[in-house]
Amino acid sequence: MAAAPAPDSLALLDLARAEFTLVDPRDPHLRVDDLAPHRGDGIFETVLVTRRGAADHVHARDLHFTRFRASAAMLELPAPDPDLWHAALDAVVAEHRAARGDDEPFTVRYTLSRGVDAPVGWALTIPLDPKYVRQRAQGIAVVTLDKGYPAYFGQIAPWMLIGAKTLSYATNQAAGRWAAAHGAEDVIYLSHDGRVLEGPSANVVIRRGGELLTPDPKAGLLHGTTxxxxxSHAAEAGLLCSYTDLTVDDLMSADGVWLTSSARVSVPVTALDGAALTYDEEFSARMRTWVLGDPGTV
Known part of the structure; x- marks a missing residue:
């Protein structure tokens, strides 16, 4: 009989004592009335981990943690202690690698919940979905959906937490199901006044000649680490990089459109609302190399 796969690794953080414990993720750990599962009242980040030589590399570690602290501030949660969280992250990475005994990439999701009586935190390793390899190589079809509010709405309604990476992902999941029901693999949200925002779990990047463009995070989206x-790498290579308002027409006329995220890296969008888009395979590979270093890593 084949051995069962090694379980994912889990660290529980005691924020008051500034310490963590590695535990069996198959055991019960979270109260059902914790405000994370009960109301989605918490924040998280997901980092990609790949093998570089004999060591594991956590991609965009500092960018993720900076955003994590910003999200905590927006939700009025305690400022995460970098020493504690980074130590817990490194511990689950090491345990996961030792248990699996392979060089496969994976992700770590670290989470801060408002808890019940006091905030609680944890870090959990998660294998990569095999479909990401196909999506990066072949591209995906995407549909647009109206987000229901105008661009820059968060500037006048900060309580909406636009720009915070919260655990409230029910509408994101619903958007994915909507896309699947309409023959697509993902969604690009539009503001109610027609500006491009982001995907449910990805940012939108387009190329127009020698320029890369992405929507301004202030328009109502998460500032993506990938x-x-x-x-950063594109600017070093001499490309102009801009944050600006984009429309569907901009996507349709672009020299390439991508969804970027930590786990998927960069996925070309080959069709939008049923219309074919330009697919630049060479530039797609270049973008992946900028993020991963070795284009064959994932």
Whole structure:
């Protein structure tokens, strides 16, 4: 009989004592009335981990943690202690790698919940979905959906937490189901006044000649860590990188459209609302190399 796969690794963080414990993820740990599962009242980040030589590399570690702290501030949660959270992250990475005994990439999702009586945190390793390899190589069809509010709405309604990476993902999941029911694999949200925002779990990047463009995070979206990494390398390569308002017409006329995220890296969008888009395979590979270093890593 084949051995069962090694379980994912889990660290529980005691924020008051500034310590963590590695535990069996198959055991019960979370109260059902914790405000994370009960109301989605918490924040998270998901980092990609790949093998570089003999060591594991956590991609965009600092960018993720900076956004994590910003999300905590928006939700009025305690400022996460970097020493504690980074130590817990490194511990689950090491345990996961030792248990699996392979060089396969994976992700770690670290979470801060408002808890019940006090905030609680944890870090959990998660294998990559095999479909991401196909999506990066072949591209995906996407549909647009109206987000229901105008661009820059968060500037006048900060309590909406637009720009915070919260655990409230029910509408994101619903958008994915809507896309699947309409023959697509993902969604690009539009503001009610027609500006491009983001995907349910990805940022939108387009190329127009020698320029890369992405929507301004202030328009009502999460500032992506992978998008920032791509822009940094693209600027070093001599490309102009801009944050600006985009429309569906901009996507249709672009020299390439991508959804970027930590786990999927960069996925070309080959069709939008049933219409074919330009697919630049060479530039897609270049973007993945900017993020991963080795194009064959994932």
């Amino acid at each position: 998008q920032q990494t791509i822009f």
